[in-house]
Amino acid sequence: MATMKDIAKLAGVSTSTVSHVINKSRFVSEEISERVNKAATELNYTPSALARSLKVNRTKTIGMLVTTSTNPFFGEVVKGVERSCYQQGYNLILCNTEGDNARMRESINTLLQKRVDGLILMCSSLEGERIDVFEKYSDIPVVVMDWGPMLFTSDKIQDNSLRGGYIAAKHLIDVGHKSIGCITGPLIKHQAQMRYEGYKRALNEAELDFNPNWIVESDFECEGGYEAFNQMFAKGELPSAIFVSNDMMAMGVINAAHEKGIRIPEDLSIIGYDDIQISKFMTPALTTIHQPKYRLGKAAVEALLQRLNNSYLDPQVVQLEPSLVERQSVSAPKQSS
Template sequence: MATMKDIARLAGVSTSTVSHVINKTRFVSEEISERVNNAAKELNYAPSALARSLKMNRTRTIGMLVTTSTNPFFGEVVKGVERSCYHQNYNLILCNTEGDTERMRASIDTLLQKRVDGLILMCSTLEGEKLDIFDQYPSIPVVVMDWGPIHFESDKIQDNSYLGGYLATKHLIECGHNEIGCITGPLNRHQALMRYEGYKKALKEHSLRINPDWIIESDFECDGGAKSLEALMSRGALPSSLFVCNDMMAMGAINIAHNKGVKVPEELSIIGYDDIHIAKYMTPALTTIHQPKYRLGKAAVETLLAKIDKTNEVPDVVQLEPTLVVRNSVKSLL
C-alpha cells in the first residue's frame, strides 16, 4: 500500500507538502499540487480515514440511537438524518435500543469508544432515564429528539405536540362535532401527554364536556388502536368523532371500524397524528396532523454539527410546528 513518503519520492517534494495537498491544510501552487495528485493516482494511494481522524481528532461520524418500532415515523426521521449526514460529508452509525435501557447504555458506550463526533438520541420510551455514562464523556455533543424530561445536558429537537393536539381537536369542532373521544398514546411519555393536553384545551375552549367513557390510553401501535376502538365500543355508543394520537393507531382503529360495520367518516370521523407517508393511501385517506419528519432529522444534524464545530455551545431547544392536513376521514356536520 502506497504511503505519503512514496508519493513525495515520485513527485519530488517533501512529505509535508504531500500532506498539505491531500488534506488541503495549506495553499500549495497549482503546478506542485498537480504533480502530487498525479503521483497519488499513479500509486493508487488511498488515504487512511483512521490516521486522518487521529490527526484531526475527528472521525466525521455521528452515532444515532432510535427505539425499534413498526411506526414508519421513525424511519422517515432517520431518512432526514442520514441524508443530511451525507450532504455534510458525515457517516452515520444507527443503533436500535428496542426499548431496553441496558441495550441503550451498551450502544452509547460502543459508539463513544468508536470515537463518534456526536450523538443523536431518539428513544422516547426511555425518557427520564439517568445516563451516567455521559459523566465519563462530558465533552461529547448530544442532541435529543422526541423525548421528555432528560437528566443530562443536551440540545433538543421536538415538535409542538401540545399545539398539534389542539389543532386536531379544533378541526373536529369546526366540522360541527361536539362528541369527541380520544385514543391517547402512553401518558407517561411527554409527547403523548402533550397531545392529550392539547385535546383537552380545545374542548374546554369551546365549552365541550370531556366524557371519560370516550377516552382510552393506548400504545402508539396499530394493534393498540384496534383494541382501543373495540374497548370504546364495548362501553356503549361511540362519539361522532375521535382524535387518535398517531397515524398507526388510527390505522388500527379504521380497520376495526370496517370489520364491525362502522362507516368512516359517515358514522365515525377519525383524525390522526404524524402524517406518515402511507396516511394518504389509507381508505379513507387520513386527515391528520403533519409532523415535519425530514426537517426534524435535518435540524438534529445541523444542531449537532453546530455543537461539534463550537459555533453554538449553549444547549438549545429547536421546536418545529405541526400543521393540519385535511383528507377524507372527517365528516363535516355543518
C-alpha cells in the first residue's frame, strides 16, 4: 500500500507538502498540487481514515442505540438518523439493546472504545438511571430521544406526547363521543404517561366521566393491544371510542374487535398514535396522531453535530409537535352515550 512518503518521492517534493495537498491544510501552488495528485493517482493511494481520525481527534462516526421492537416506529426514526448522517458525511453504527440493561451498557462501552464522535440513545429502559460510563467519557456528546428525566447531561429530542394525547381524545369528543376509553402504554414510561395525561385533560375539559373498566395499561406492541381490548370487552359494555396510545396496539385492537364481530368505526371508533407507514394500509385506514419520525432523527443528528462544534452550549430540549391525521377508523357514534 502506497504511503505519503512514496508519493513525495515520485512527485519530487517533501512529505509535509504531500500532507498539505491531500489534507488541504495549507496553500500549495497549483503546479505542485497537480504533481502530487498525479503521483497519488498513479500509486493508487488511499488516505488512512484511522490515521486522519487520530490526527483531528474525529472519526466521523456516530453511535446509536435503540431498543429492538416489532414497532416500525423505531425503523422510521433510524432512517432519518442514517440519512442525515450520510448527508453530513458521517457513518452510523447501530446497536440493538433488546430492552436489556446489561446489553445496553456493554454496547455503550463498545461504541465509546471505538471512539465514536457522539451517541444517540433511543432506549427508554434506562429512563431515570445513572450511567457511570458517561462520567468517564464526559467529553462525548449524547443526544437522547423521547426519554423522561435523566441523570446525566445530554441534549434531548422529544415529541410533545401530552399534546398528542389531548389532540387524540379531543378529536373523538369533537365528532360526538362521550364514552371514551384509553389503552395506554407502560405508565412507567414517560411517553405513555404523558399521552394518558393528555387524554385525561381533554375528558376533564369536556366534563366527561372516566370509567375504570375502559382504561387498560398495555405494552406498546400488537399482542398487547389485542389482549387489552379483550380485557376491556370482558368487563362489560364497551365505550363508543378508544384512544389507543400507539398504532401497533391499535392494530391488535382492530384485530380483536373483528374477531368479536365489532365493526370499526360503525360500532367502535379507534384512534392511534405515531402514524407509522402501515397505518394507512390497515382496514379501515387508521386515524392517528402523526409523530414527525424522520424529523426526530434529523433533529437528533443536528443537535449532536452542533454539540460537537460547540461543547459549551447549555443542554437543549428540542420538542416536535404532533398533529392529527384523519382516516377511516373514527366516525360519529350511532347514538349519544
